[in-house]
Amino acid sequence: MTSAPHKDEISGVDTTGHEWDGIRELNNPLPKWWIYSFYVCILWSIVYWVLMPAWPILTTDGWTYTKGLLGYSQRAVVTEEIQDAQAKLAPFRDKIAASEFSEIVTNPELMSIAVAGGKAAFGDNCAPCHGSGAQGAVGFPNLNDDDWIWGGSLDEIHTTLQHGIRWDADDDSRFSQMPAFLADEILERGQVEDVATYVLTLNGSAEANEQSARGAVVFAEQCASCHGADGTGNMELGAPNLADHIWLYGGDLPTIVETVSYSRTGVMPAWSTRLSEGTLKELALYVHSLGGGQ
């Protein structure tokens, strides 16, 4: 809003002509110290432009910027700080890489560094499949629980990490293959349904009946050699425990039928070619510490 500039009746001071709901602004001069402080700020900004990174510049190679005489760069500072932190950790990490698990577990200092390092490495490398809380997903095991396909001791976890599962490029990769009983025409569809019904009785989630009794016969013939007569699995062979409450692909009848019919071949990379030995140890310790380690 504006009103005609005029001399204010009460103060005798000119108004600027700015008016808000009847409140008019008086045109008093600024104090000199204020204007000088303002000039000092302007000068300071010029000094700052000269000393610090300030202006973007377009060159033929794209955008760059004035670097400033002091050569300050937040990115360089962060890089340096990370290097410093790594350098401080280096002796501990070397020790972790060189030590047996039994030595690390009894050393609280090494242990806390290892678990923290493992957590960071897990977030960078493992979380995409296993989840940021290692909670897993369908086909990707939950690492918090106490059910292990290939073993949950520190050494077993370490081996799994080093060589992966069904990882062709690694000759020592863990390998297991369940036949696709329907696709390979080993069993009839009816037999697959029978055996799936029987599997559901193993952990008590379904009552035994006529169909499961037929399935038990099939199980003894086709499955028990790997999964055991009682269905508790065999970690040596990577045969999952079918008598517990944990299912990798799902514990309902249709899913079990699908698993028996077409098999499952989840893959985990071998990490020994990608991560250092120390990092693998840290990962093993971290995964082991999640609550299910054996």
Add this chain to the structure above:
Amino acid sequence: MTTTTDINDTSSPLSTLVQEAKGLAAAPHDAYHDDGETHVAVNSERNRPLYASRIKVYPKLAKGFFRRIKWAVMLVTLGIYYVTPWIRWDRGLNAPDQAVLIDFPHRKFYFFFIEIWPQEVYYITGLLILASFVLFLVTSIAGRVWCGYACPQTVWTDLFIYVEKWIEGDRNARIKLDKAPLSLSKISKKVSKHSIWLLIAFATGGAWVFYFDDAPTLANNLLNLSADPSAYMFIGLFAASTYLLGGLAREQVCTYMCPWPRIQGAMFDDDSLLVSYKDDRGESRGKHKKGASWEGRGDCIDCGACVAVCPMGIDIRDGMQLECIQCALCIDACNDVMKKVDRPLNLIGYDTPANKERRLKGLPEVAVNLLRPRTVIYTFLLIAVSAFMLTTLVTRATIDLNVLRDRNPLFVQLSDGALRNGYTIKVINKEHVPQVFRVSLEGITGAVLSRQFVGHENVSDINVPADSLKSVKFYITLPYANRGQLDNGEADLNIVVQNLTTQETVKNATVFRGPED
């Protein structure tokens, strides 16, 4: 807004200065009304300076009741400020013995018997709330009491002006000295004044740093030049700002920088006691000769005593002004004069707008009404907040327990059908000796407590060092048979932590989760 910058008032020295500077002294600025050839508009660019120098204020030393109160307040507040860090308070071994200490490295605040940890900073919030309610209450009752008597800006400026008076003399002597040409005596006076100001400034900055470290040790280190560089930096910073604000900037801080005068203006009402000139009694003002009659004139003899003592450089007789910090020194000055001319006192005094209104209507004055909605509400809030803070302070536990439930995963299904939840339990031991805390569960049956990382002597006991926080990951496992306690995948429980030495117990309510039905 400010009288000092009224450039259109030809009598104002600023205006003259500006006119001279612009070579306009010959052309009257209000030529608007002339019939001559020069027609210069009121708002002519030439008439409007963009900025102006400060006009120096030379406050005369007042004597009287309010000046004595201000001396007393200065003595008490500065005394508290300089002495407090040196008061000792025994807290036993492993704890500092300074009564008031802000210990940043250990993130603790000590105030006599109170110890505040970072997570209890809400006590500071509470104190600030209390302080503002006190301020609101006092302001609605008696105006800018804070500004006039207790604000550090006022107190230090008062001290600096006193030093100035002591070295250079009172108002007239100082005006004369500033106008006098440079001489040895002028230089020596100015140098000694600024030296004393700087000494006070450094003492102020020096006292400040003692609040943040053990005072005797720090004093020793400061003298040996072995204290932390940050201590010297802060002394320098506070010395500079004290010297600048108290010595040089003075009233400009209140007029231009402080937001409080604007806020306080909104807290007065018709019953607020404000330092004011009773123009109904004083006008019409005029010089008075001894023995002349007081008939047909006001009591104000226009002696200017009130203007001479004003540290803000205003004339109280112009009415309520933004600049007025209500220091009441004009009351002292005027009463002095009223005694001499034998007229009733308090021509300038604490007065309410309501009473002024009544006097103008010829009605008798009424007693100040203290029970007004705003004073009652402020008082009530003040009591409520104090009571709340006192209660929380007295019932405050020396254990601090914090339970963080794992959210990722929410729960873990175990192979035997049991469910497991993870909890990070953080226990703070506020005692100055190590303590053992025992964790137990309440409100859930069959649940088993276990702990991350094996090899602990006792699963449920946490050893916490003195004055520390310990964070431990616990697991609670609910067997398959006890699943029935879950209601739609959720069961409430308490995690109980007991200090095994003091038997003090704290509980934290949390939940146990499983799959939703």
